[in-house]
Amino acid sequence: MTPFKLTEEFVEEIEQLIEQNNDAELNSMLDAVHYADVAEIINELDETKATYLIKLLGSDKTSDVLTELDEDIREAILGNLSSQEIASELDELDTDDAADIIGELPKEQIQDVISKIEDREHAKDIVDLLRYAEDSAGGLMAKELVKVNENWNVLTCVKEMRAQAENVTRVHSIYVVDDEDKLKGRLSLKDLLTTSTKTHIKDVFIKNVDSVNVNEDPEEVARIMTKYDLEAIPVVDEIGRLVGRITIDDIVDVIKEEAERDYQMAAGISRGVEADDSIWELTKARLPWLIIGMFGGIGAASIISSFQEVMNTFPILLIFVPLIQATAGNVGVQSSAIMVQGLANNTVKGEILNRLLKEFTLALINGIAIAAIVLVISHFFFRTSYLISLTLCVALISVIIIAALIGTFIPVFLDKRGVDPAVATGPFITTGNDIFGILIYFSIAKMILGI
Amino acid sequence: MTPFKLTEEFVEEIEQLIEQNNDAELNSMLDAVHYADVAEIINELDETKATYLIKLLGSDKTSDVLTELDEDIREAILGNLSSQEIASELDELDTDDAADIIGELPKEQIQDVISKIEDREHAKDIVDLLRYAEDSAGGLMAKELVKVNENWNVLTCVKEMRAQAENVTRVHSIYVVDDEDKLKGRLSLKDLLTTSTKTHIKDVFIKNVDSVNVNEDPEEVARIMTKYDLEAIPVVDEIGRLVGRITIDDIVDVIKEEAERDYQMAAGISRGVEADDSIWELTKARLPWLIIGMFGGIGAASIISSFQEVMNTFPILLIFVPLIQATAGNVGVQSSAIMVQGLANNTVKGEILNRLLKEFTLALINGIAIAAIVLVISHFFFRTSYLISLTLCVALISVIIIAALIGTFIPVFLDKRGVDPAVATGPFITTGNDIFGILIYFSIAKMILGI
DSSP: OOOOOOOHHHHHHHHHHHHTTOHHHHHHHHTTSOHHHHHHHHHTSOHHHHHHHHHHSOHHHHHHHHHHSOHHHHHHHHHTSOHHHHHHHHHHSOHHHHHHHHHHSOHHHHHHHHHTOSOHHHHHHHHHHHTSOTTSHHHHOBSOOEEEETTSBHHHHHHHHHHHHTTOSOOOEEEEEOTTOBEEEEEEHHHHHHSOTTSBHHHHSBSOOOOEETTSOHHHHHHHHHHTTOSEEEEEOTTSBEEEEEEHHHHHHHHHHHHHHHHHHHTTOOTTOOTTSOHHHHHHHHHHHHHHHHHHHHHHHHHHHHTHHHHHHOGGGGGGHHHHHHHHHHHHHHHHHHHHHHHHHTOOOSOHHHHHHHHHHHHHHHHHHHHHHHHHHHHHTSOOOHHHHHHHHHHHHHHHHHHHHHHHHHHHHHHHTTOOGGGGTTHHHHHHHHHHHHHHHHHHHHHHHTO | OOOOOOOHHHHHHHHHHHHTTOHHHHHHHHTTSOHHHHHHHHHTSOHHHHHHHHHHSOHHHHHHHHHHSOHHHHHHHHHTSOHHHHHHHHHHSOHHHHHHHHHHSOHHHHHHHHHTOSOHHHHHHHHHHHTSOTTSHHHHOBSOOEEEETTSBHHHHHHHHHHHHTTOSOOOOEEEEOTTOBEEEEEOHHHHHHSOTTSBHHHHSBSOOOOEETTSOHHHHHHHHHHTTOSEEEEEOTTSBEEEEEEHHHHHHHHHHHHHHHHHHHTTOOTTOOTTSOHHHHHHHHHHHHHHHHHHHHHHHHHHHHTHHHHHHOTHHHHTHHHHHHHHHHHHHHHHHHHHHHHHHTOOOSOHHHHHHHHHHHHHHHHHHHHHHHHHHHHHTSOOOHHHHHHHHHHHHHHHHHHHHHHHHHHHHHHHTTOOGGGGTTHHHHHHHHHHHHHHHHHHHHHHHTO
């Protein structure tokens, strides 16, 4: 199957068919299209047309489509569906996806929708999931899993498993529990394929099984699952009872969201916004960081004006302020980004002192290289005097070294204090280094030029 | 099982035991430790001790350890092993991991190592994999998979599968091929658990199966697998023959590496370096971007000196240069980061004109907010005259709008030209906006102050 490519023509055709109420043609066109692709199409439609399509297609497909839609479009569509219609969509979904959708409904509607879910076991599982915080292992897990009792024999086990597997989209592992539902170990699918059916569970199951607590941080779950290459991990409650499982596809989403948040933080954007969010949302995410940067600029202005005599005597120094500032900012961002990633990947080893020493050497090399180029340019192009050129070079080298050390130290410091070091990159480091850079520049000028 | 926590004490104990040649104690200590954790321990040791440990532990464990090690440490250890020893490690590994390790060996050693691999089928598969480029689906895939012929009946099929499954760590899907080895579809594991053993393969297999071409870009494979929530995808050659499969754990690595590369690009670091790389590697990754930033600073210096009369008449304007520059840089990075992510996630919809209009409105709001704060501060704190304050405010609003539009436009432009828009954030945007910002600032000053 070649992958589906969403084209404008295709969307226009769908829109026309909806306007013509040509249900037969719509059904036949979308029949072979994967639900993730149908969701992409619906994301492009207006609310009325989107709702029309959701109501038209069978709920075995639309339930999956709903989980893939953009949040704002899903919210709009759900607002146009009755509680009965929503409940029948949820009946088709895995418990984790169903719980996520219920969590987006208006509070007063939730109970009504749950009461209309046909499969009462399913409804109970969904309600169980609702009590976990969104950013915990419990908030990520699904109740669907295959588990067998350690006291069964393989014959009972296979029979029970076949029944359970009917409700589970993908069977990853067969978990083994005791009579109190406490997780004891697992049976691998491979064992299932290669072991004789006469064996006892107690004698064949693997006792070593990784699990996470319901309250675990999703990013820690992601770290464990990727480190140990797990495709599913069982979730246990405070006393070790098996309550759910997390699969790798949910973890892929966690990893992507984490990466996006770090990227945005480095760019001075908070709150996890997207390009298509409202102007108000985008302003709330962006303005605070601009204000931080603004205060950095104001700070730099006060520093410059406090060096009034330098300004008056050697005004040419002022034209190089942007150079100093840009260099300090770039070096700081580089150093902090490397540390933030190193800390996240656990590749930062050894003493902080060695780390700073390495960064110092690196900065010295970069500083000398940059200063050498600037020396030539300032001499031939700006015709600066010997002392001004010296000031510029010494200042550049010093600024690069200090910015590198600050950029290296701050993330380590934050990490040790339990703060996410990712906040250190971007505007904070840039702003701090702007101020330090200019202070260093004018102080060195004062010393060298003897003002 | 509670997750393993690597402590300094534990590493020190291991080091002491190695010095004492206390093999029995070492073996018993590390026996229950997961190979990923053993790799973390070895990453902390020096080359001699690391090699000692690899030689001590059984190759069923150390082969997996080798795949998890940091590249430089693995290279050092492999250099201390004979071709025979390396070959016996490779014998234990999946073909994709084995091929990756062989790819790191010195060219003259490769043939020798391959000739010493005991399992000749395995060696053949590894050699097959070596011919694919590292950044292609072929370079990611493994040869281990379970496949059945559409012409078999289920009885033959199950027997064959049991044999094949012995060589496959995890069975994800059972692929169905025709007599020419062309991929026809798949059997799900669930079907296997719930279908009677008397059925014919031809009648039960699912004909719809996603697959990727051996030459596909890994990032595109990642996009397809995450979009369709696949845990494994079969890889076919140019004429549709099944040649391998890619599993989600490899894709998780692709996603992480992509995110890290984008993050580094935004921070002005190229070449995918890590905190622990050599100073020379780090300099090569960082200096070029600093030089770009430096030329931005030099450009800004020439612009300022070209406004000599403004400088002479109103020197106070110069103290606000860092403010203008910081604001332009921050806005540009924010706008471009949102566009880069939007383009990567396909959430940027509609016309570029609407997008620019939205960014314009957003920038206007932010600009007015920042200008209002600066107006108050400059008036009361710096006691600037009415005209200077006006200059500052108009310049800030203009700079914020222009920086936002540039930050939005450039990624879209690059994307349309087929260039990765991620290169647009970071130093390029900052440098460009530095220059534009200062040009706008002095031009507006010239107009308003009538110099």
